[in-house]
Amino acid sequence: MQPFTYIRAKTAAEAVGAVATRASSTRFLAGGTTLYDLMKLNVERPDSVVDITGLKELDSIDVDGAELVFGALARMSDVAAHPQVVTEYPAISESLWRAASQQLRNMATVGGNLLQRTRCAYFRGGEPFPCNKREPGSGCAAQQGIDRSHALLGGSDACIATYPGDLAIALVVFDARIDLLGLQGQRTIAVEELHREPGATPEVETTLLPGELIMRIRVPKTAMGRASSYHKIRDRESYAFALASAAVALDMDGDTVHAARIAIGGLATRPWRARAAEQVLAGKALTPQAARAAGQAALQGANPGRDNGFRIELGARTVADALMLAKQRA
Amino acid sequence: MTAHNNTSDMSSWADEIGLDRRPASLVSDAISIHVRVNGRSRTLAIDPRTSLLDLLRERLALTGAKKGCDHGQCGACTIHLDGRRVVSCLTLAVQVDGREVTTIEGITPSDGRLHPMQESFIDHDALQCGYCTPGQIMAAIACVCEGHAVSAESIREYMSGNICRCGAYVSIVAAIEDAAPKMTKV
Numbered sequence: 455m456q457p458f459t460y461i462r463a464k465t466a467a468e469a470v471g472a473v474a475t476r477a478s479s480t481r482f483l484a485g486g487t488t489l490y491d492l493m494k495l496n497v498e499r500p501d502s503v504v505d506i507t508g509l510k511e512l513d514s515i516d517v518d519g520a521e522l523v524f525g526a527l528a529r530m531s532d533v534a535a536h537p538q539v540v541t542e543y544p545a546i547s548e549s550l551w552r553a554a555s556q557q558l559r560n561m562a563t564v565g566g567n568l569l570q571r572t573r574c575a576y577f578r579g580g581e582p583f584p585c586n587k588r589e590p591g592s593g594c595a596a597q598q599g600i601d602r603s604h605a606l607l608g609g610s611d612a613c614i615a616t617y618p619g620d621l622a623i624a625l626v627v628f629d630a631r632i633d634l635l636g637l638q639g640q641r642t643i644a645v646e647e648l649h650r651e652p653g654a655t656p657e658v659e660t661t662l663l664p665g666e667l668i669m670r671i672r673v674p675k676t677a678m679g680r681a682s683s684y685h686k687i688r689d690r691e692s693y694a695f696a697l698a699s700a701a702v703a704l705d706m707d708g709d710t711v712h713a714a715r716i717a718i719g720g721l722a723t724r725p726w727r728a729r730a731a732e733q734v735l736a737g738k739a740l741t742p743q744a745a746r747a748a749g750q751a752a753l754q755g756a757n758p759g760r761d762n763g764f765r766i767e768l769g770a771r772t773v774a775d776a777l778m779l780a781k782q783r784a
Numbered sequence: 785m786t787a788h789n790n791t792s793d794m795s796s797w798a799d800e801i802g803l804d805r806r807p808a809s810l811v812s813d814a815i816s817i818h819v820r821v822n823g824r825s826r827t828l829a830i831d832p833r834t835s836l837l838d839l840l841r842e843r844l845a846l847t848g849a850k851k852g853c854d855h856g857q858c859g860a861c862t863i864h865l866d867g868r869r870v871v872s873c874l875t876l877a878v879q880v881d882g883r884e885v886t887t888i889e890g891i892t893p894s895d896g897r898l899h900p901m902q903e904s905f906i907d908h909d910a911l912q913c914g915y916c917t918p919g920q921i922m923a924a925i926a927c928v929c930e931g932h933a934v935s936a937e938s939i940r941e942y943m944s945g946n947i948c949r950c951g952a953y954v955s956i957v958a959a960i961e962d963a964a965p966k967m968t969k970v
Binding site for chain 1 (some may be wrong): 811815819831832833835854855856860865868869871872875876878879900923926927930932940941942944945946
């Protein structure tokens with residue numbers, strides 16, 4: 455691991471100033487579960503890290519207002535177990551406790567989780583395999599390689615790395631937003647606007663400006679929260695990344711869908727809101743057949759490679775099962 | 785913070801085996817941290833790259849926490865930080881400044897008995913090679929304290945971060961189910 459300068463930030467503004475003005479490799483450090491892991495692999499080689507875990511104003515969970523507000527430093531395990539999140543927004547709770555292990559959830563923050571980097575083995579492993587995220591312009595080994603876990607949606611010739619997170623999938627279903635602090639001041643964007651598709655520049659993964667810090671996540675309160683689910687299919691029952699996942703939330707009028715929101719994870723290069731699938735269900739009775747049709751619509755445009763084609767059908771069925779689970783909660 | 789203080793704080797066992805516990809001399813910006821480990825205060829100068837796992841094993845001679853994968857995937861290095869279980873391999877040692885660390889060496893009562901979870905692992909033969917066992921036991925104690933040891937299914941879910949290559953899972957789950965009610969009496 456390359457030596458680095460360790461800096462403890464006392465205020466958010468100081469942290470932003472330090473990251474924005476130092477070398478471009480300077481990183482914020484929160485729970486460290488992604489950054490320190492990737493530093494050990496020499497994927498991340500920061501010149502300096504700015505520890506923000508001392509910023510106590512960013513670790514609160516506030517559910518009393520018109521929005522759920524999760525400070526960026528709230529731990530995954532604490533948000534997952536928050537009583538109101540568990541009962542009123544089960545998809546958010548499930549997206550958290552079905553991710554990682556309890557040890558990692560006690561460390562990892564929700565802000566950091568949104569920025570978790572891909573698990574693409576070529577990205578993590580590096581040499582002798584080229585990776586455009588690691589070395590822009592070097593090529594993408596996954597295109598001709600083992601692509602079983604790679605993205606079916608949102609990929610490009612330069613990169614088909616899957617966005618690995620779960621929480622972001624649930625958050626885009628609820629139209630959550632994030633407050634950002636940068637050198638130019640504060641701004642708020644939709645979680646859905648945070649991640650970029652790789653296109654020709656897969657090394658640029660988000661729309662964050664240099665030095666911009668996620669301060670908090672805001673989830674508008676909605677009655678659809680209770681009728682929500684996060685369904686995740688893995689190679690083993692627990693502690694694995696998604697082969698396919700789906701977050702759904704329903705507004706039901708009896709058996710009829712008044713409105714549905716659907717997003718899929720583990721299948722795309724970014725959190726993927728499936729609006730075409732939502733339209734398939736609007737005004738329809740939520741039968742297993744309708745749920746399957748919505749699942750197939752969610753995977754529309756999926757572009758299979760060598761080994762990952764099975765995840766099109768798997769993804770469609772995951773969406774359908776998530777819908778039927780959410781219906782039971784309506 | 786001086787090297788002298790550092791040395792006097794070491795266990796005699798570490799001295800006997802000649803463990804290298806010098807502050808990393810190759811790095812200019814060593815950082816001083818103060819941490820309580822198993823109830824004992826320590827002040828240490830460390831290279832900021834040091835993991836808590838390496839600090840425990842290489843500097844403090846607490847070799848109970850094991851280095852399995854060093855990437856947060858196996859759970860063998862599980863310890864408690866301020867009472868919550870974490871993987872020490874992905875915890876930067878500089879981030880435990882001012883905090884309380886408990887390792888497998890710190891869970892036994894002072895009268896020399898074993899912790900009820902340790903007793904239960906023995907009673908249920910919940911190990912074969914034993915390499916993952918300290919991490920399993922630290923995770924298991926936390927699993928009970930969190931209130932997650934309520935059913936075999938819940939134990940399996942909340943112990944999924946600890947991998948056992950020998951495959952002693954059935955006995956591990958039985959040991960935790962058995963120890964949970966005994967722990968509330970400790």
